[in-house]
Amino acid sequence: MKQKMAAITGGGSNGGELLSRWPNLPGDVLASITDLLDPKIGILRLRSICRSWRSSLSLLPPAINFPLKLPLLASNGASSSPSSHPPSGNLFLHERTVYFLSPPGYPSSNGGFLIKVKESKNAPNTFSLLNPILFEDKLPQPNFPLNLLDCSISLVCKSYVVSTDFECEQVVLKKVAVSTNFVNNGEFVVLGLKFSGGLLIWRFGDEGWTEIGVNGRCFDDIISYNDKFYATADMKGRLVMIDSRLKPIDLVPKLMFGSGISTHLVECDGNLYVVDQDIDNRGSKLGVFKLDDKGHFWDYELDLNDSVFFVGDYANFSLSRKYYNGGLRNMIYFKDVSLDDDGGEIDGHIKVFDLKTNTSSLLFESEKYAKLCWPPLSWFSQDAAIYFN
Incomplete structure (x- = not known):
């Protein structure tokens, strides 16, 4: 000290x-x-x-305790879940946090690594490690207590999911975005994207969800950005803002380039990006667009200003150069999918897309790719090393 x-x-x-x-x-x-x-x-x-x-300094309880009980979806909302049985009882909002840990003496050419954690329900202020890209994929736990002063720690993002159970096993919404300052009103608001492409919203204290009238429009992704909600729509990369009257307002007509079939919204350094994922039976191809300064066009980007993007299950985030000083630049980590003969999606492996070369590689084909996503193996027992290989 x-x-x-x-x-x-x-x-x-x-x-x-x-x-x-x-x-x-x-x-x-x-x-x-x-x-x-x-x-x-x-x-x-x-x-x-x-x-x-x-x-x-006392550890004050947060204003919102997770998992947070939510009301059930209406019957038309519940039917959009991939489950064959509609949920009963309460829903639960779960919070996950991604941190970037860098070694002593940061910034360092060694860069650092990401961890995703969830707080243990029965042991306050203790955490479990999760895969930062795949949903609820639990990592082996460290074999010794961690000294938080051994690393510099930066908060990267918080992500949320809504499930039918306290253990977060059956997810009922495709994506969830949370705002604690919805249009400067200081509210805790949850925006939900249904698997059918519809939008629902719930304010803290409401007895039920409110469906946002969208006249049959289908939404692809949602995000809380600059204290407002945004969404991409119609499989064209159209950008829509949800205002305080719960009215969708079109901002950007569509992507001028790219397919817009599968879009993922990402915030980086205060800017809003969309990652366009074109999927066919050979896998995925990616393109990146940034919202222009006036908020009216998607500008095609040849790089990510040396940042790294992550497109994962239920959450997308970025690692800016102001946090990360390692050897990876202008990369996108994503879960690749391909289409079967009937056009259905087949889950694939985690890949890393290089914007400079326009090529993808499996995560574990390169040690430097994998190193950014996992804690050091020295944290774990020898048996746990099998998980990371």
């Missing part, structure tokens, strides 16, 4: 005097710091700095 504080104060003849003031920071200063941190991992790390801060 002394070395860390000396580095902050700059040492010198007054270093000891300045150092002694850190544990005695006023409570309002510490509170201001916590407002800027992730409420889970960030505050846990801050409390671990010294005994004084640990006693001053």
Whole structure:
């Protein structure tokens, strides 16, 4: 701790005097710091700095506790689930968080790695590791307690799913987006995309879901971006904004290039992108478009400004260059699918698409591809190494 504080104060003849003031920071200063941190991992790390801060900073319960009980979908909403039996009882909203961990001395050419976690239900402030791309694919757990001060930790994104059960096994919505500031009203709002392509919305405290009137339109993907909801529609890459009156407003007519058959919305460095996935019986081809400054056109992008995109089950996110300093640039991690003879989708493997070469590779064909998605093998027992190979 002394070395860390000396580095902050700059040492010198007054270093000891300045150092002694850190544990005695006023409570309002510490509170201001916590407002800027992730409420889970960030505050846990801050409390671990010294005994004084640990006693001053309590782990306050979040305003929203997960899994959060939600009302059932209406019969027309439930019928859009892939399950043959409509759900009964309550639905549950589950939260997952993706972090980027980098080694000491960040930024570093070693880059770092992603972890996706869910909080253990019966043990507060303990977490289970999940695959950052595949839905609920549980990783082996570390064989020793982790010291959160050993790495720099950045919050990458939060993702959500709605299921019929507390364990999150049967998902009933294709995609879920959550906003805590819907059109500047400070509300907790859930937007759901049905498997049929319709849209539903639920505000905290509502007794039921509200179906958004879309006149038969079919939506492909949804996202919470700049405190508003956006969606792509009609298998053409049309961009639609959902306003506070729950009215879809067309912003971008369609993709000028690309198929628009399967689109995925991604936010990166404050910009909104769409990844266009063209699927045939040979697999997938990807193209990337960025929303222009005026919000009226999709501009075709030849690169990702050296960032890395992830298109996964129920959530898409990006790893910006301001967080990641490793050897991968302008790559898209995605789950490849192909079509059978009847046009149905067949689940495939995780692949990495290189925008510069316009080629895809299996994730485990390259150690540097796989390294970004998994914690170090030193965290696990030898038996767990089989999972990562």
